Amino acid sequence: MVDFGFGLVPSSRINLDLFDKERYEELASMEPDVRKCMSCGSCTAVCTAGKYSATSLREAIECIHNGQPDKALGMLKSCQFCGKCTMVCPRGINTRHLILSINKTYGEL
Amino acid sequence: MKNNVLIVGGGPAGLEASSQLQRLGYNVILIERSTALGGHLAKWDRLFPSGVSARETLKSLMGHIEGVKYFTDTEVQSINRLEKSYNVILSNGITVLADAVLMTTGFDLFKASRKEEYGYGIYNRVITNADLEAYFRNGSDPRIDNPKRIGFVHCVGSRDEKAGCRSCSKVCCATAVKQAMEMKQAFPDADVFCFYMDLRLFGRHYEDMYLSAQRDYGIRFIRGRVAEVAENADGSLQVKAEDTVASKPLKASLDLLVLMAGMRPSVSGRRVGDLLEMPVEEDGYFSVKEGIVSGQKSPHPGIFLAGAATGPKTLPDTLADARAAAVMIDQYLSDVFPEAKHYKNLVRELW
Amino acid sequence: MIYEGKQKIWADYQKEIPDDHYFYVRSCIRQSFFPASEATFLDITRNRLGKDIFETEHHTTCGGIAYHSDTIPQETVMTIIARQFALMAKNGYENYVCSCITSFGLYCETMETWREFPELEAKIRENLWKTCKLDFAKPKYLIHASDLIYKYRNLIAKQAVHKLVNVHTGQPLKVVEHIGCHYSKMFPSKGVGGAEYPYVLVGMIEAWGGEIVDYPERRHCCGFGFRQYFIKGNRGYSLSNTHKKFESMEPFHPDFIITNCPGCPYFMDRWQYVIAESTGKTYGQDGHGIPVLTYEEVAGLVMGYDPWDLGLQTHQVGVEPLLDKMGIEYDPEKKYQGKGGKDIGRPEPCACLK
Numbered sequence: 001m002v003d004f005g006f007g008l009v010p011s012s013r014i015n016l017d018l019f020d021k022e023r024y025e026e027l028a029s030m031e032p033d034v035r036k037c038m039s040c041g042s043c044t045a046v047c048t049a050g051k052y053s054a055t056s057l058r059e060a061i062e063c064i065h066n067g068q069p070d071k072a073l074g075m076l077k078s079c080q081f082c083g084k085c086t087m088v089c090p091r092g093i094n095t096r097h098l099i100l101s102i103n104k105t106y107g108e109l
Numbered sequence: 110m111k112n113n114v115l116i117v118g119g120g121p122a123g124l125e126a127s128s129q130l131q132r133l134g135y136n137v138i139l140i141e142r143s144t145a146l147g148g149h150l151a152k153w154d155r156l157f158p159s160g161v162s163a164r165e166t167l168k169s170l171m172g173h174i175e176g177v178k179y180f181t182d183t184e185v186q187s188i189n190r191l192e193k194s195y196n197v198i199l200s201n202g203i204t205v206l207a208d209a210v211l212m213t214t215g216f217d218l219f220k221a222s223r224k225e226e227y228g229y230g231i232y233n234r235v236i237t238n239a240d241l242e243a244y245f246r247n248g249s250d251p252r253i254d255n256p257k258r259i260g261f262v263h264c265v266g267s268r269d270e271k272a273g274c275r276s277c278s279k280v281c282c283a284t285a286v287k288q289a290m291e292m293k294q295a296f297p298d299a300d301v302f303c304f305y306m307d308l309r310l311f312g313r314h315y316e317d318m319y320l321s322a323q324r325d326y327g328i329r330f331i332r333g334r335v336a337e338v339a340e341n342a343d344g345s346l347q348v349k350a351e352d353t354v355a356s357k358p359l360k361a362s363l364d365l366l367v368l369m370a371g372m373r374p375s376v377s378g379r380r381v382g383d384l385l386e387m388p389v390e391e392d393g394y395f396s397v398k399e400g401i402v403s404g405q406k407s408p409h410p411g412i413f414l415a416g417a418a419t420g421p422k423t424l425p426d427t428l429a430d431a432r433a434a435a436v437m438i439d440q441y442l443s444d445v446f447p448e449a450k451h452y453k454n455l456v457r458e459l460w
Numbered sequence: 461m462i463y464e465g466k467q468k469i470w471a472d473y474q475k476e477i478p479d480d481h482y483f484y485v486r487s488c489i490r491q492s493f494f495p496a497s498e499a500t501f502l503d504i505t506r507n508r509l510g511k512d513i514f515e516t517e518h519h520t521t522c523g524g525i526a527y528h529s530d531t532i533p534q535e536t537v538m539t540i541i542a543r544q545f546a547l548m549a550k551n552g553y554e555n556y557v558c559s560c561i562t563s564f565g566l567y568c569e570t571m572e573t574w575r576e577f578p579e580l581e582a583k584i585r586e587n588l589w590k591t592c593k594l595d596f597a598k599p600k601y602l603i604h605a606s607d608l609i610y611k612y613r614n615l616i617a618k619q620a621v622h623k624l625v626n627v628h629t630g631q632p633l634k635v636v637e638h639i640g641c642h643y644s645k646m647f648p649s650k651g652v653g654g655a656e657y658p659y660v661l662v663g664m665i666e667a668w669g670g671e672i673v674d675y676p677e678r679r680h681c682c683g684f685g686f687r688q689y690f691i692k693g694n695r696g697y698s699l700s701n702t703h704k705k706f707e708s709m710e711p712f713h714p715d716f717i718i719t720n721c722p723g724c725p726y727f728m729d730r731w732q733y734v735i736a737e738s739t740g741k742t743y744g745q746d747g748h749g750i751p752v753l754t755y756e757e758v759a760g761l762v763m764g765y766d767p768w769d770l771g772l773q774t775h776q777v778g779v780e781p782l783l784d785k786m787g788i789e790y791d792p793e794k795k796y797q798g799k800g801g802k803d804i805g806r807p808e809p810c811a812c813l814k
Binding site: 015 | 300302319320324327329330332352354355357358359360361362
């Protein structure tokens with residue numbers, strides 16, 4: 001193979017066809033309220049860890065929907081379980097349980 | 110001697126105003142351009158937020174118009190103002206001396222084929238919200254063939270400078286959520302996506318619809334406008350949008366794409382309005398005397414407006430508007446023709 | 461695909477193309493990439509169609525490359541364009557035909573800017589007078605050379621000796637059409653067929669017997685641009701865009717690609733070589749690539765010109781499979797023979813691309 005000094009650039013486009021529906025249903029059976037998230041961002045706004053590292057439950061849920069579960073786990077790595085997100089979620093999601101469920105469902109990858 | 114009221118447009122606003130004015134004792138003449146009364150309501154299947162039958166709703170509106178003289182397949186041919194009334198010649202040859210004119214000419218649906226990038230009328234699997242309601246009424250559409258992945262595009266022809274309409278059409282978001290749930294009911298294994306710019310679910314129980322769509326039906330709402338639709342080799346659609354929440358472009362393969370065509374000012378209504386020199390605002394809908402306290406009066410004395418002729422409205426808004434117009438007309442006619450005698454028709458109705 | 465839907469849109473975007481007396485300006489780089497394209501265009505229009513098409517040796521570049529690379533300001537490029545228009549007026553023409561798509565886009569942009577800002581036009585008039593003592597007139601019609609071939613596609617079909625049909629199977633050839641971005645994406649009303657479903661190349665292919673393939677990434681840019689690929693390290697970005705188009709058209713198995721821009725066929729042809737040699741992937745049958753032709757080359761093939769006179773030997777992706785499909789006779793020995801039978805040398809063989 002010839003090296004031309006430049007090559008193909010990987011596409012950063014999300015391909016929704018790659019979404020793992022089965023695994024998501026597994027997550028939803030553990031924590032049904034994951035479906036209720038409306039990406040308002042309240043959780044991320046108050047997140048303790050989010051001030052110092054890339055931690056965001058909203059983004060993690062979005063990553064899961066977009067077929068990027070490893071990125072989702074990375075977003076939740078520094079969670080301290082302080083409970084501030086549960087306090088503010090307007091849809092009443094038990095965010096603590098959701099974070100634990102995400103780690104459980106996708107963590108074995 | 111009774112006053113005549115001419116009502117132009119036989120949709121929900123026209124029907125409701127007709128029945129109210131008839132009950133108040135006026136001589137109501139209702140004209141409708143097409144072959145049947147009911148306007149767009151006659152084409153819908155189920156109404157949001159609770160899914161009541163459009164057929165039943167229309168039936169109940171039609172049930173109250175006994176005594177109203179109505180003419181279908183009839184348009185206004187010419188109209189000119191006399192001292193206190195309007196001399197109207199209809200296309201069926203009948204002349205009406207109208208003491209008040211109520212314009213309930215409604216709206217037109219945006220022609221989705223004008224948004225070329227969506228390929229309506231070019232790609233087989235692209236349909237509009239109106240097509241989908243027709244599908245639910247009739248039970249079949251060759252374009253809908255056991256779809257496994259369904260997409261809804263909000264704001265087609267609305268909030269779009271290129272399409273010539275900057276304003277929001279008010280009802281399409283609620284319609285999209287309703288139709289998404291209905292599709293999930295019809296095809297439980299399908300994945301349903303709603304591509305929106307902003308979700309406008311302002312009314313009573315609308316937020317509950319949204320919550321139910323997510324929690325009970327697993328519908329995915331993606332904030333990002335669909336910008337390009339193309340066809341794959343197998344006939345499925347490739348749809349490009351951005352997931353603005355994730356800040357990344359995305360593509361999806363879908364078996365069906367439903368375009369939420371928005372509301373436009375009625376072209377035939379505008380024609381009648383121009384005969385009366387009724388002013389029109391930048392958005393194309395008729396001007397009212399004052400937007401907050403006189404929303405049913407046009408700037409010209411004796412001409413009233415109700416329904417979507419003055420801007421996008423939901424059905425409850427339209428019916429309330431029509432009833433308000435009836436009261437305003439009653440007030441006006443009692444004022445201008447104090448010697449005319451109108452006796453209310455009693456309507457026995459259980460509460 | 462509901463064809464009538466596309467026809468409705470094409471009916472909306474019609475363009476007035478004049479009948480005769482054209483002033484032709486060449487492209488800067490096209491003659492290097494596709495040597496015989498412009499010569500073929502002139503031969504077809506002058507000798508086969510009998511039109512008056514004039515070009516002067518005094519014309520220059522339109523300045524597009526420099527303008528799009530941000531090296532010259534807009535006023536400079538407008539003055540250059542004004543000089544081109546002055547040459548046209550001086551020679552007594554009012555129909556301006558340009559060979560390059562980027563030029564076409566730039567001329568349209570200039571004319572629109574002058575229409576909206578007449579004071580700028582006055583300034584450029586002054587500039588031109590100060591620099592060259594020339595006065596210019598705006599062309600009555602501004603068209604691209606592919607618009608001309610589009611207009612005469614039926615006349616060309618009448619004179620055609622080959623059709624875009626596979627002679628062995630009798631099936632029409634499957635053709636991918638690729639329009640240069642600057643043709644209609646900036647000013648949809650200036651392109652035949654508009655921006656979403658351009659018709660200029662589709663019309664040609666249909667008139668000559670082929671079948672158009674509509675694939676998902678049809679509207680996508682080939683990645684040419686200018687400034688981003690001048691530096692080698694950035695070229696991967698352009699390469700990836702063309703790669704995306706190839707990946708998208710592969711399931712449709714096209715027989716060849718037709719384009720109307722200088723840069724697009726260059727990239728689509730050469731990048732197939734890069735992709736094949738660096739990743740091993742080819743998009744044609746049996747390790748061949750998909751031949752990429754300019755519309756003049758296609759018109760030439762259809763009218764019976766010798767493939768080597770059309771400059772097809774300079775293409776990276778070999779066109780022989782296409783010639784065989786169309787039943788065009790060619791002499792493989794003459795491929796690398798220049799004027800008078802002189803040997804012009806052979807390129808090195810590729811490892812993966814046949």
